C-alpha cells in the first residue's frame with residue numbers, strides 16, 4: 001500500500017505523485033509513477049523543474065515513514081496496486 005499527494009502536473013494527470021523515500025539522503029520526495037518526474041517538496045513543484053526519480057535509490061514510503069518525516073498531510077490518497 002502506498003500514498004499519493006496529487007496528480008502529476010508534468011504529464012498532465014497521467015501519473016500520480018507517490019510519497020517515496022530517497023534512500024541515499026534518507027528524505028522523502030514525490031515521485032510520479034508514470035513519467036518519473038520528482039520533487040523534494042510541495043513548494044518546489046511550482047518553483048523548480050523536476051528530477052528523475054528512477055536515477056536515485058528509492059522505495060515507496062510506508063505509513064510509518066510518512067509519519068516519521070511529518071508528511072502525513074501529503075498522504076491524501078491511498079494507492080492500492
Ligand SMILES: [Zn+2]
Pocket residue numbers: 008009010011012014015016032033034035036037
Ligand atoms: Zn508524471
